[in-house]
Amino acid sequence: MGLAQIVRTGWYREVAVKGLDGQLVRALITTRAQLVAQRVDLGNQIRGLLKPFGLLAGKGVGKTFAEKVRSLVPEGPAHDVTEALLRAWEAINKEVATLSRRLVSEARQDDTVCRLMTAPGVAVLVALTYVSTIGDPTRFPHSSSVGAYVGLTPRRFQSGETDHTGRISRCGDRLTRTYLYEAAGIILNRVSRWSTLKAWGTRLARKIGHKKATVAVARKLAVILHRMWRDGTEFRWSNKEAAVTAP
Incomplete structure (x- = not known):
């Protein structure tokens, strides 16, 4: 910070x-x-x-x-x-x-880095690492793909009648994943201003636990940052401000 x-x-x-x-x-x-x-x-x-x-x-x-x-x-x-x-x-x-x-x-x-830093929890290291890892946002036609690219989506096991979700894949860049997770923790624990993202993560933490909720917020943050980058917009704190909500 x-x-x-x-x-x-x-x-x-x-x-x-x-x-x-x-x-x-x-x-x-x-x-x-x-x-x-x-x-x-x-x-x-x-x-x-x-x-x-x-x-x-x-x-x-x-x-x-x-x-x-x-x-x-x-x-x-x-x-x-x-x-x-x-x-x-x-x-x-x-x-x-x-x-x-x-x-x-x-x-x-860099204007893009400064724009991404308008998001809560996103400081210099998070923004720079994210931009240097993604490189070109247009190579992801859907922002939701970024979560999988950095290894923050859960693995799914399917065999016969078995179908369950495991831990995150941890594919992609480790530093980017680590910094996004740290940023998510800051959003949930240290950022005092409420946002749609913080409210969603807080509700999720009550249901599935703080650690899993932090991973989910990190994944959603990765998606939001990509949308901000691609659209050239700053972070929107509420649903009224948001033009698009991350999945």
Whole structure:
């Protein structure tokens, strides 16, 4: 949500260029995701190192993770090991920030990405990953096909008299599917403004459970984003505003 706010308010400005280089954006997104995973792994290693000493690196008010850890660890062998891990963590964190700023720049330069970000839960990473994965919206004659393309439709098993629905197929791009799922979770849990999509997902959660409802909202969001892209429209929050409802 922070990256999206930077884009919307114009805090980060750079000379605009025409079009979105899908391959470059994809490389930036993938590299950032890999670095974030490494940062998380290092953070867990540091916490695991401190735990036997009874030290918990929780959230410190006004302090970064590195500052919190350094305030806990006294001088000695544990300090040397922890400091080595912290320096690596800080170096990765710096690169993540650099790539995040670059992605903000790429998002600001593309009208489609900015339009998709009018949808709740859709920030820079979601919009850029979605656009770079789909590429050309016209290759999907029906918006409903996008859900299957990114692997968010349930598998169906049919054999003789057996006919039941299984888990989602998980076909297609994993990052796109992951970010759409995260966006759906934000819509259901963190976005305070009600929309037709949020209301539908909330009702569904009461019937089938929160996790399955989040997947369903992610699938529906993928369909809505495609329709917005193809029609050149912004997100419509209510049925009165919506020209077309996603299936």
